[in-house]
Amino acid sequence: MQFQNNHEIIAIVDFGSQVTKLIARRVRELGVYSEIFTPKQIKKIKDYKRIKGIILSGGPSTVTTQKFQSIPRKIFREKIPVLGICYGLQLIAKIYGGTIKSSKKRREFGRAFIYKKKKSILTKKFFSKKNKSVWMSHEDAVIKLPKKFKAIAYTKNSKLTIIENSKEHIYGVQFHPEVTHTENGKQIFKNFLFSICKIKKNWNVTFQKNRIIRKIKSTVKNDKVICALSGGVDSSVVALLINQAIRKNLICIMVNTGLMRKNEFKYTYKIFKKKYKLNVKLIDASKIFFKKLKNISDPEKKRKIIGNLFIKIFEKEQKKIKNIKFLAQGTLYPDIIESKSATGSKSSKIKSHHNVGGLPKKMNLKLIEPLKEFFKDEVRLLGNSLGLLKSICYKHPFPGPGLGIRILGKITPEKIKILQEADNIFINELNKNNLYDKIWQAYAALLPIKTVGVMGDSRTYEYTCLLRAVTSEDGMTADYYNLPKAFLDQISNKIINNVKGINRVVYDISSKPPSTIELE
Numbered sequence: 065m066q067f068q069n070n071h072e073i074i075a076i077v078d079f080g081s082q083v084t085k086l087i088a089r090r091v092r093e094l095g096v097y098s099e100i101f102t103p104k105q106i107k108k109i110k111d112y113k114r115i116k117g118i119i120l121s122g123g124p125s126t127v128t129t130q131k132f133q134s135i136p137r138k139i140f141r142e143k144i145p146v147l148g149i150c151y152g153l154q155l156i157a158k159i160y161g162g163t164i165k166s167s168k169k170r171r172e173f174g175r176a177f178i179y180k181k182k183k184s185i186l187t188k189k190f191f192s193k194k195n196k197s198v199w200m201s202h203e204d205a206v207i208k209l210p211k212k213f214k215a216i217a218y219t220k221n222s223k224l225t226i227i228e229n230s231k232e233h234i235y236g237v238q239f240h241p242e243v244t245h246t247e248n249g250k251q252i253f254k255n256f257l258f259s260i261c262k263i264k265k266n267w268n269v270t271f272q273k274n275r276i277i278r279k280i281k282s283t284v285k286n287d288k289v290i291c292a293l294s295g296g297v298d299s300s301v302v303a304l305l306i307n308q309a310i311r312k313n314l315i316c317i318m319v320n321t322g323l324m325r326k327n328e329f330k331y332t333y334k335i336f337k338k339k340y341k342l343n344v345k346l347i348d349a350s351k352i353f354f355k356k357l358k359n360i361s362d363p364e365k366k367r368k369i370i371g372n373l374f375i376k377i378f379e380k381e382q383k384k385i386k387n388i389k390f391l392a393q394g395t396l397y398p399d400i401i402e403s404k405s406a407t408g409s410k411s412s413k414i415k416s417h418h419n420v421g422g423l424p425k426k427m428n429l430k431l432i433e434p435l436k437e438f439f440k441d442e443v444r445l446l447g448n449s450l451g452l453l454k455s456i457c458y459k460h461p462f463p464g465p466g467l468g469i470r471i472l473g474k475i476t477p478e479k480i481k482i483l484q485e486a487d488n489i490f491i492n493e494l495n496k497n498n499l500y501d502k503i504w505q506a507y508a509a510l511l512p513i514k515t516v517g518v519m520g521d522s523r524t525y526e527y528t529c530l531l532r533a534v535t536s537e538d539g540m541t542a543d544y545y546n547l548p549k550a551f552l553d554q555i556s557n558k559i560i561n562n563v564k565g566i567n568r569v570v571y572d573i574s575s576k577p578p579s580t581i582e583l584e
């Protein structure tokens with residue numbers, strides 16, 4: 065079992081919670097390096113020397129059955145501090161001889177109020193008032209405290225909401241301090257990391273830059289690397305990092321699918337060619353993309369056509385360049401976590417995502433993935449320290465299939481033009497009104513319906529434009545952004561008055577789940 069680097073580490077054991085990634089992010093935000101392990105992986109670790117603390121995540125399993133997922137007992141023998149969250153708390157209680165029961169009476173979902181019972185290092189500065197609003201998601205509850213443990217806090221439904229065995233540095237919380245709905249949840253992590261594990265702040269993404277550049281240099285030596293550059297933050301940071309390491313031996317390929325935002329392709333090309341002086345090869349494939357997408361309206365078919373065509377074109381170009389040994393990809397840490405889920409099962413497919421960076425491994429090239437240790441917000445910090453323009457570094461995510469999945473139904477060059485104009489107005493206005501940075505992702509889409517309108521004295525029969533703006537932490541869940549009414553009035557007018565082909569604008573007020581961020 066290999067660690068991703070040589071840092072002192074907080075190990076997070078993933079028992080399958082939807083929000084395990086957030087635990088890792090909270091820890092890293094506090095300047096401490098963390099990695100996520102499956103229960104199987106944690107069992108395979110032979111030397112715990114670098115592990116300064118362990119956090120057990122929540123999860124859908126129960127310890128009330130005979131067989132349940134656990135961690136090796138030697139973790140406790142080695143006196144490594146442990147914090148259990150939700151299932152993690154129940155597991156600790158089970159291992160130490162407490163009683164856990166599944167009960168409709170005790171279950172708590174969503175907001176709950178927690179009350180302080182005893183002082184604890186874990187809750188130092190957490191309870192600024194008598195109670196705190198926390199986020200719960202459990203049906204099982206600890207009903208009898210294990211020996212040597214104390215109860216620190218309780219809710220109306222559950223007497224043992226925080227428990228501790230401070231002598232052995234073992235703590236458990238029934239609520240989720242990692243989610244933003246828990247008031248002051250970060251303080252729990254602060255106390256655990258710095259007062260209990262006594263780990264130092266030693267993780268700073270910017271300091272990692274030189275280590276990564278050195279590693280690329282020593283891996284690639286004098287060979288050539290190719291990279292698909294889309295102009296999104298991930299592929300841009302990959303390109304700049306590799307460029308700093310090997311300069312001219314990096315060849316970036318930009319494929320114009322014709323499905324990008326207005327002027328985005330030209331802009332990205334200019335920036336990387338002229339400003340950053342990268343070796344960029346430009347391929348205009350828009351005609352073939354339009355041709356293959358003609359008359360296709362099924363979302364999955366569209367995604368497959370775009371994904372496969374992109375790979376074909378990229379492969380063809382790659383073959384024209386001699387002596388390439390490496391393919392660079394913008395794989396992020398969440399992608400790595402997702403491919404080794406706690407249960408081993410892949411979550412059911414909702415949409416077949418095609419990432420422009422997601423090229424096949426059978427290209428006989430070795431992979432370089434310099435971002436595989438990082439979360440998106442860390443990649444942005446890296447981008448900043450590499451001098452990446454703010455407009456690219458903080459750009460909203462853009463899906464690989466681009467406008468192809470934002471024009472619902474059949475795609476035509478005319479519809480692309482209409483959508484590009486509307487989207488451009490929307491994004492510009494968000495920027496002008498200082499709203500862009502408050503939103504995780506915003507875009508315009510073209511609905512496959514025409515409606516009747518009246519402009520001047522004439523009747524119109526034109527397309528409907530849908531605007532979507534959401535807040536999110538990682539795209540897994542999202543809330544629609546509450547755009548001010550004055551802004552909505554203004555944007556609707558501006559789009560209808562300036563974009564020929566649109567006579568109606570609607571705002572999407574659905575969250576994810578049950579909807580998704582993209583429409584197709």
Ligand code: XMP
Pocket residue numbers: 415416417418419420461462463464465505539540576579580581582583
């Ligand atoms: P959904 O629509 O699944 O989107 O809620 C979640 C996030 O993923 C992005 N997305 C994609 N990104 N290739 C990508 O690189 C894709 O095929 C793709 N589909 C969706 C979406 O924009 C959102 O940020």
